[in-house]
Amino acid sequence: MRSKVPSFVELLDGAQHSAVHLEMRDAYGVVNEAEDFAQWKRTGERDVDPASAYWAPWVELIRRTVGRGVSVRRARIVSEPVSDYIRYEHAATRVNIAAGEQVRWLPRRRASDIALPGNDFWLIDDRVIRWNHFTGEGASGGGEMNEEPAVAKLCSQAFEAAWARGVPHQEYEIH
Numbered sequence: 001m002r003s004k005v006p007s008f009v010e011l012l013d014g015a016q017h018s019a020v021h022l023e024m025r026d027a028y029g030v031v032n033e034a035e036d037f038a039q040w041k042r043t044g045e046r047d048v049d050p051a052s053a054y055w056a057p058w059v060e061l062i063r064r065t066v067g068r069g070v071s072v073r074r075a076r077i078v079s080e081p082v083s084d085y086i087r088y089e090h091a092a093t094r095v096n097i098a099a100g101e102q103v104r105w106l107p108r109r110r111a112s113d114i115a116l117p118g119n120d121f122w123l124i125d126d127r128v129i130r131w132n133h134f135t136g137e138g139a140s141g142g143g144e145m146n147e148e149p150a151v152a153k154l155c156s157q158a159f160e161a162a163w164a165r166g167v168p169h170q171e172y173e174i175h
Contacts, residue, residue, distance in 0.1 A: 001093040003123050004145070005130065005142070005143040005144060005145055006145070008061065011066075011087060011122060011124060011130055012061055012062075012070075012124075013065070014062070014064060014124065015070045015125055016070065016125050017069070017070060017125055018070060018071045018073075018109050018123075018124070018125055018126065019065065019070055019071070019072045019073075019076040019123075019125075020072075020074070020075070020112045020119055020123045020125050020159045020163075021072075021075070021120075021121070021122050021123075022063055022074075022075050022077070022116075022117075022118075022123070022158060022159050022162060023076045023077070023120050023140065024075065024076075024077045024116065024120055025134060026078060026082070026083040026085065026086060027083050027085040027086075027138050028134065028138045029085075029134075029135075029139045030138070030139060030140050031077055031139070031140070036054060037084050037088055038089050040091065040161075041084060041169070046088065046092045046150075047094075048094060050095050050099065051167070057093050058096075059095065059098070059099040062078050062096070062099035062101055063099050064098050065100070066101075067100075067124070072100060072101045072102070072122060073101065073103075073104075073159075073163060074096065074101055074102070074103045074104075075103075075104050075105075075106060075159060075163050075166050076089070076103070076104070076105050076106065076166075077106045077107075077111050077116075077162060078105060078106070078107060078108060079107075079108045079109055080107050080108070080109070080175040082174055083174060084172075087174055090105075090172070090174055093169050094167045094169075095115050102168075103168075103169040104162075104163055104166025104167060104168055104169065104172075105169065105172040106162050106167070106168055107167075109157075109167070110165050114158060114162060115158060115161075116162075117151075117155055117158055118135070119131045119132060119134075120132040123155045123159060125151070125154065125155060126152060127147060127150055127152050128142050128145070128146075129145065129146040129151060129155055130145055130148055131143060131144040131145075131146065137155065145157065
């Protein structure tokens with residue numbers, strides 16, 4: 001394991017052919033989303049402007065990454081009926097897609113027989129893993145790096161199984 005955890009910019013800028021992200025929680029409580037999530041809960045309105053201060057850094061990073069020929073895919077395993085947080089994510093996923101990400105949703109019931117790692121992760125080029133740790137309340141618990149081949153293989157197989165069963169964003173209806 002590497003001790004230094006690179007930023008997402010460093011991680012994605014270093015990707016050569018693929019960057020995949022598996023999300024498995026029904027709610028996140030990360031600080032930089034708190035205000036936006038609270039506003040969405042009050043009004044039902046979500047920031048979907050790719051040029052907004054909230055989205056612009058991510059959109060630029062993804063566009064730059066995809067522009068170099070790197071495939072960026074995100075799979076979300078979700079319980080149904082979905083949580084408010086998943087509704088919030090779904091409402092703005094069009095921004096991820098417009099930036100160049102591919103996104104699929106997998107109902108948790110259809111993931112029961114997939115061997116899944118214990119934490120969300122990014123897998124870069126099928127070899128570098130960035131674990132995303134979270135507290136019980138969903139706050140960021142920090143990241144951790146791993147390059148063990150057997151662990152990268154587990155993550156790759158888990159992601160590909162979820163991806164194969166997942167529903168493309170444009171077809172996934174919130175339940």
